[in-house]
Amino acid sequence: MEDRDGFIWFDGKMVPWREATVHGLTHSLHYGMGCFEGERAYATPQGAAIFRLPEHTKRLFNSAKILQMEVPFSEAEINAATKEVIRVNQLESAYIRPLLFYGAEGMGLSAKGLKVHVLIAAWSWGSYLGQEALEKGIRVKVSSFNRHQVNIHLCKAKATGNYMNSMLAQREASSCGYDEALLLDREGYVAEGSGENVFMVRDGTLYTPTLTSALEGITRDTIMRFARDAGIPIVEKQLTRDEFYIADEAFFTGTAAEVTPIREIDGRIIGSGSRGPITTQLQSRYFDTVAGRRDDHPEWLHLAG
Numbered sequence: 001m002e003d004r005d006g007f008i009w010f011d012g013k014m015v016p017w018r019e020a021t022v023h024g025l026t027h028s029l030h031y032g033m034g035c036f037e038g039e040r041a042y043a044t045p046q047g048a049a050i051f052r053l054p055e056h057t058k059r060l061f062n063s064a065k066i067l068q069m070e071v072p073f074s075e076a077e078i079n080a081a082t083k084e085v086i087r088v089n090q091l092e093s094a095y096i097r098p099l100l101f102y103g104a105e106g107m108g109l110s111a112k113g114l115k116v117h118v119l120i121a122a123w124s125w126g127s128y129l130g131q132e133a134l135e136k137g138i139r140v141k142v143s144s145f146n147r148h149q150v151n152i153h154l155c156k157a158k159a160t161g162n163y164m165n166s167m168l169a170q171r172e173a174s175s176c177g178y179d180e181a182l183l184l185d186r187e188g189y190v191a192e193g194s195g196e197n198v199f200m201v202r203d204g205t206l207y208t209p210t211l212t213s214a215l216e217g218i219t220r221d222t223i224m225r226f227a228r229d230a231g232i233p234i235v236e237k238q239l240t241r242d243e244f245y246i247a248d249e250a251f252f253t254g255t256a257a258e259v260t261p262i263r264e265i266d267g268r269i270i271g272s273g274s275r276g277p278i279t280t281q282l283q284s285r286y287f288d289t290v291a292g293r294r295d296d297h298p299e300w301l302h303l304a305g
């Protein structure tokens with residue numbers, strides 16, 4: 001990732017990509033406290049548009065508040081900088097990574113005297129789990145790792161340190177021949193994927209776990225609005241792994257994952273073993289919206305140019 005042309009917005013300045021570096025004693029490297037966002041810009045007929053940018057920036061600031069990290073810029077400045085990163089790098093579509101982290105101003109567990117640094121990078125990134133996955137679906141393993149207990153890691157913060165749990169789960173699933181992990185909460189109910197929220201469909205009703213230890217996904221919110229618009233009943237409740245096993249359909253949602261069907265969980269084929277009709281309907285609506293092929297949510301598309 002480090003050796004490429006382009007620019008990264010770093011602490012208020014546009015910096016050549018290869019020069020966007022930090023010292024080895026950068027506090028967040030050692031202790032894992034920082035927060036970030038994952039956003040996407042899509043090519044639309046009017047140009048590159050960042051999907052629900054203000055909502056992502058709001059969540060970044062909420063994460064910082066939860067972690068008591070003082071952001072040295074306003075939400076408006078971060079939104080403007082994000083658009084500038086897309087323009088300066090001449091990206092038609094992109095994955096965008098804003099990051100807040102503590103610098104090398106000190107060591108030890110106290111944040112006293114530490115400075116919050118901000119960077120925003122963007123690059124072309126195709127479908128997170130592969131193009132085929134969007135059509136055919138993926139194989140998922142229920143992880144041996146639980147999702148965080150809500151007073152161990154603060155789950156409404158998209159905190160960097162929370163993702164060690166995600167990495168361990170994803171790596172275990174992959175080493176067992178699966179594409180992604182599904183994590184249960186401390187009580188054993190389904191929480192979310194390593195980097196996604198999760199849905200299932202049964203008898204025409206859309207189900208998703210109550211958030212508790214899951215991240216408040218923006219894609220989750222988008223899909224639930226689409227389902228409401230389409231008159232699909234939605235139930236948010238505690239869901240067990242075997243409710244997913246006998247579901248008619250299941251899928252992940254996330255900025256990186258977009259809407260990825262799940263065709264198998266722990267060796268159980270989900271429904272027909274391929275992308276189901278409601279998943280297809282919601283996925284198509286999602287891709288039509290982000291690409292500007294529909295005009296029912298113009299407030300969600302933020303042109304970079």
Ligand SMILES: Cc1[nH+]cc(COP(=O)(O)O)c(CN[C@@H](CCC(=O)O)C(=O)O)c1O
Binds near residue numbers: 256
């Ligand atoms: C744990 C988790 N849960 C749910 C979501 C979905 O949230 P939203 O993107 O607002 O719909 C994400 C986003 N995961 C980001 C990071 C992925 C990565 O590999 O890094 C993403 O999708 O960008 C999560 O990381």
